[in-house]
Amino acid sequence: MIKILTLTLCIFYSGSIIANANKPEQSSESHSAATQQASNKEKQRGFLYGMGIAFNQEIYQGYNKRIIPIPFIGYQGEKLKVLGPFISYDIASSDNATIAVIVAPTFKGFDESDSDVFIGMKKRSSSVAAGIGLRYNWHNWKANIANTHDILSKSNGHIITASLARTFNKGPIFIEPSLTLTYQDSNYVDYYYGVKQHEQLASRVAYTGQSALNTSLGLSISTPIFFNGFTRLSTQYTRYDSSITNSPLVDEEASLSVTLLFSRFF
Template structure:
């Protein structure tokens, strides 16, 4: 099986996780339950700010597994290389859903930015692999991760830092979080720049280089009876000028909003 095919299979199982890369929010929510399996359904809402695309709504199956060494949290799966009371080192795979079809963007909006949609290429989703280290204590959890694209969709990589703190009201758990991501130039230019083959057709060259993306969010979990629970997250990314100045983006965009909610049966 090729890496592209493996990524396609992996991407059949989107997640309730706050972010595509491993996050402290998904970790802390997973640790609230003793159940090994979660199976259910959910929906995601996403507005990345691409020109004329608008809000994307996507239903998905919700599948999770928490083992002693192996875990699967929808978008993110992996193996606990080191698992202690306060420190964990994981080898991870994480789906990257930043891709889009040019037909889903607005031709009129792209033209207003100086782009001819007929000369543009689609951007593929990808699959990242890397390491994630987390430190957990009474003050919450800090997670550092390093991921690289193994499908060569973008050929890029990112480093991320996330902090989350679990709050409890009865059986409801809320996890506010803050984070920051450094995205390599290959990663940013693939999803927000113009490609060499597009420039060769006459498209304006836009190669913004690397970018730093801060974000805030909150995740939640609430049991419904003995085995059912509802889980979700909302996050907002503060997009830097390297991204917002892209001719692929709406001219007035300043951030990207995403939300997910699902209901699952745990056992």
């Protein structure tokens, strides 16, 4: 099985932030200039490419961590944004808010070769989710809500994600702490963390997953100063709902992921 990783690629707009790299501190006037530069950069269109590496801790038993290279190619247009398998198309917008159709892979799943705890269990497959997202920007605040559903009928799961972030900048360095709440319905949780009656063993009891609400704290540091592109280092700590951590397949209550990405327009 191809090793898969739970991560969120947050660089649809990685080419859209730019600032004055020559001044370590900014007055209100220079800050306004940097904001205007960022606005102009956000209008850049065209194809982009990038590469990265991701580290992720797993909460499944015996399936501790993975390090995965991330090559990608994408496109940023006025309404259409593509980053590898992640697609977003804006269908309505105002000065601060945008509604978009979104399509994204669900990087989840396992088979028997991934860990001894999965021996005798049916493979759980990754899938593709699609739905509607709302983005709202106000000054340096960003709010996002996404409502998606498994369109390949692997889990038939439903996911709602809400996040709030605040951007701070020090010259050309941008720091963004964030808080994310993720609701996963019972179909999703039962598919990826449940154990069917015919899959139970003495060491692995049957388990029916219920809906979950997970909480994540994130921090990203990004800059446009390297190689005429955009570099982003992100880390995210996720605390899982008890309906997930009570699964006999799970032996951790939280996970940590770290992703380093570089992107550049052709």
